[in-house]
Amino acid sequence: MRFLALAGRRLLAAVPALLIILVGLFLLLQLAPGDTVDALVAQMGGADATMIANLRDYYQLNDSVSVRLGDYLWRLVHLDLGYSAIYGKPVALVIAERLPATLLLMGSALAIAFSVGMLLGVIAARRVNRWPDTLISSLGLVFYAMPSFWFGLMGIFVFAVWLDWLPSGGFESIDVSLHGLARVLDIAWHLSLPTITLSMIFLAIYLRIMRASMLEVSTQDFIRTARAKGAGETRVVVRHMLRNALLPMVTLIGLQAGTMLGGSVVVETVFSLPGLGRLAYEAVVQRDLNTLLGIVFVSALLVIAINFLVDLLYARLDPRIAATR
Template sequence: MRILSLAARRLAAALPALFIILAGLFLLLQLAPGDTVDALVAQMGGSDPTMIEQLRKHYALDQSTSVRLGDYLWRLVHLDLGQSAIYGKPVAAVILERLPATLLLMGSSLAIAFAAGMALGVIAARRVNRWPDTLISTLGLVFYATPSFWFGLMGIFVFAIYLGWLPAGGYGSVGAGLTGIAQVLDIAWHLILPTLTLALIFLAIYLRIMRTSMLEVSNLDFIRTARAKGLRDTKVVTRHILRNALLPMVTLIGLQAGTMLGGSVVVESVFALPGLGRLAYESVVQRDLNTLLGVVFVSALLVIVINFIVDMLYARLDPRITAGH
């Protein structure tokens, strides 16, 4: 019951946050120069004032900001994200087409970064101030300090162009007509480079956090007591140190969810992946307000869901977390 109460409180707190994010972004976009009609007219090479006025009425841009904000929020309550000016179809349909690529990229990158960061952090903490610790910490610093787009470009140059081992981009082989397991393997093959590119930066963060957390927990009284009882070192590490050291790592997953979505914009652009990040970039360039707000809405929902799952996992890992705290 305490877990359910905690879940209800987290969900209740998420709704106002989602409203503030969307309303704030909507108002900020009104301050940006240009709008959807300006972008469409520029693509057509110009237009007469009458057509421009009709387009503004069609996209409801002739109304006041407050009226358009109220209309958008009302449509959002009914899960109506509006019509995309770029693609000429509902925003929800466009996002559903792009969502699988982003989810696959984020999920695989997060899994690799978390698992490898945890393993390297444990090794570094177990060999503190020795050459494995120095090597792992140095690599972590290099990965953290290097921009993701540079990793992507170098990965394309080395593994796609020079060695020819991996595809340079895309979400699958164009015109191959693959289905079933062959299509799944083809998509996985194309996602190797973008996944590693996005994972390297977060791997550096996780290994540094895991190393620090392992060293901190190792000096606590209950660990000394466990060692004094004669427990084997491996058992002390796996059953006592590791479980408590994982708490900051689990928390970091929720904090990094939004950052990872932001990083996917760069990675998807470099590797030409048809995901939400690239869609957001195209929406900004084309001034497609409905599509951009739809991407932000889905992205905010993803971050809220991930943080909700993290809160529940944290409550399971740490019994001190209750509904009253």
């Protein structure tokens, strides 16, 4: 019952956070120079004053900011993200076409960063102040300091141009029609280099957090008690140390969900992936306000959902969380 109450409070707290994000971004975008009509006129190569006035009236750009904000929030209540003037179709449809690529990229990068970072962190903690710890910590520092765009460009040069092992970009092969398992493997082949690129920085963070957490937990009284009872070292590490050391790692997933989503903008641009990050960049350049707000709305929902699941998982790993809230 306490677990369900915790879940309900987390969901209720997410509503004002989402509202603040949307209203703040909407008002901030009003300060940016240019609008949708300016982008459309530039694409058409120019237009007369009458056409420009008609376009501004059609897209309700002559209304006050408060009226447009109220209209936008009212449409959101009805799950209407509006119409994209640049892409010529509903924003929901545009986002639905781009969302799978971003979800696959984020999910695979997070899985690699978390699992490999956890493994390397455990190895470094178990071999502290020895050569494995020194090597792993040095690699983590290098990965953390390396910009993702530079790593992506070097990956393209080495693995796509020089060795010709991996494709240099794209989500899947467009010269052949694949279905079923063949298409899944083709997408995985195309996403392998972008996934590794996005996961490097986060892998470095996870391994350092896991190393520090393991070292801290290893000094606790319950670890000494478990060893005094005759428990094997593998059992002590897996059943006692690892579960408690995972708590900061799980918390970090929720905190870095938004950061990883932001990092996908650079990775998707470098590798020409049709995802939300690249779509957001195109919407900013083309002043497509409805599309940009729709991306922020979906991204905020995604980050809130990830943090909600992290809170529930955290409560499962540490029952004291649900008992005290």
